[in-house]
Amino acid sequence: MALNFGELAYQPRWPNPKRWKDMRDGLIGPGNIAQSAHLPAYQKLGLKVVAAADVNPAILERMRRRWGIEALSTDYHAMLAKERLDVVDITVHERWSDMKLDAVRAAGAAGTQRPG
Numbered sequence: 001m002a003l004n005f006g007e008l009a010y011q012p013r014w015p016n017p018k019r020w021k022d023m024r025d026g027l028i029g030p031g032n033i034a035q036s037a038h039l040p041a042y043q044k045l046g047l048k049v050v051a052a053a054d055v056n057p058a059i060l061e062r063m064r065r066r067w068g069i070e071a072l073s074t075d076y077h078a079m080l081a082k083e084r085l086d087v088v089d090i091t092v093h094e095r096w097s098d099m100k101l102d103a104v105r106a107a108g109a110a111g112t113q114r115p116g
Contacts, residue, residue, distance in 0.1 A: 039067055
């Protein structure tokens with residue numbers, strides 16, 4: 001399906017699944033929705049979530065225990081600076097425009113679930 005934004009026609013492409021095994025995904029705000037929906041879907045597709053950032057250390061500990069993700073941070077800037085990410089999934093409740101710009105600068109791609 002092509003989307004038309006004035007003069008910009010955009011045809012989204014689904015990434016080649018063969019490349020997914022090499023992609024490094026980061027997660028900002030890995031709360032209940034991310035852990036109950038996003039991570040199981042990513043796992044099923046073969047995407048590797050290698051890093052996560054959240055202001056709540058208890059959520060990060062749950063990420064470590066349940067999903068085996070070791071690169072955890074309470075500061076998303078630190079995660080973006082340290083990890084070599086290909087894409088960042090932003091699932092926070094706050095407005096995320098700054099986070100998205102930071103993620104795109106660091107990884108080249110970012111996804112968000114909420115308007116911001």
